[in-house]
Amino acid sequence: MTEDLGPTLLTARLRLRVPNETDTVFAQSMYSVPQVVRYIGSGEPERSRQQAAARIERYRERFGSLTGVWLVEDRANRTPLGFVLLKPIPFSSGVEAEQEDIEIGWHLHPDAWGNSFAAEAAGALVTHAESQGLRRLVAVTHPDNGASKAVALKLDMTARGLTPRYYNTTCELFTLDL
Numbered sequence: 001m002t003e004d005l006g007p008t009l010l011t012a013r014l015r016l017r018v019p020n021e022t023d024t025v026f027a028q029s030m031y032s033v034p035q036v037v038r039y040i041g042s043g044e045p046e047r048s049r050q051q052a053a054a055r056i057e058r059y060r061e062r063f064g065s066l067t068g069v070w071l072v073e074d075r076a077n078r079t080p081l082g083f084v085l086l087k088p089i090p091f092s093s094g095v096e097a098e099q100e101d102i103e104i105g106w107h108l109h110p111d112a113w114g115n116s117f118a119a120e121a122a123g124a125l126v127t128h129a130e131s132q133g134l135r136r137l138v139a140v141t142h143p144d145n146g147a148s149k150a151v152a153l154k155l156d157m158t159a160r161g162l163t164p165r166y167y168n169t170t171c172e173l174f175t176l177d178l
């Protein structure tokens, strides 16, 4: 398994690295928690090892020069904390766009919540995106996801209100010009 799919990124407390199959148990422990998946994807907990392995595989396939889904770990002791992402965001059906929008996102294990890790890790992705010449990032949250909206605002993203533009649903939109 190659580990040169994407860069390792460092912050004061965190290491962001390409996930691999050894992270399957962590992914299972995280995405099986109802509070984690409540506002993401189908909203259904993924309880099986197979689902977690498929998720890690998908995350690895996301890597390009800009994009990826990084595993976030504690720099000091390598404890896995969650995942952060940069990827083209899917437009809702019928939306005509001249170019893709790049989404920034964050998912943490509940044991890691409340430490400002999400904003710190996502900050490293903002720096990475800038270094790759990207001009604009978007984030979307479920309208009721107060913690995630707070993370976007901590990143100095601008709240743009509700939009039907992405994921075939109505989301709260945040943008950041780089």
Ligand SMILES: CC(C)(COP(=O)(O)OP(=O)(O)OC[C@H]1O[C@@H](n2cnc3c(N)ncnc32)[C@H](O)[C@@H]1OP(=O)(O)O)[C@@H](O)C(=O)NCCC(=O)NCCS
Pocket: 035, 036, 037, 039, 040, 105, 106, 107, 108, 109, 112, 113, 114, 115, 116, 117, 118, 119, 120, 140, 141, 142, 145, 146, 147, 148, 150, 151
């Ligand atoms: C979103 C998520 C990453 C935030 O994690 P976190 O550890 O709370 O994040 P941070 O500590 O960096 O910051 C969260 C901020 O939101 C605040 N907050 C927490 N819950 C909140 C709520 N319900 N309403 C408003 N603000 C809230 C916190 O006080 C904190 O602000 P502060 O640092 O000024 O005190 C975490 O809740 C998570 O992983 N949720 C499940 C996955 C998910 O929904 N991801 C986002 C999809 S869009």
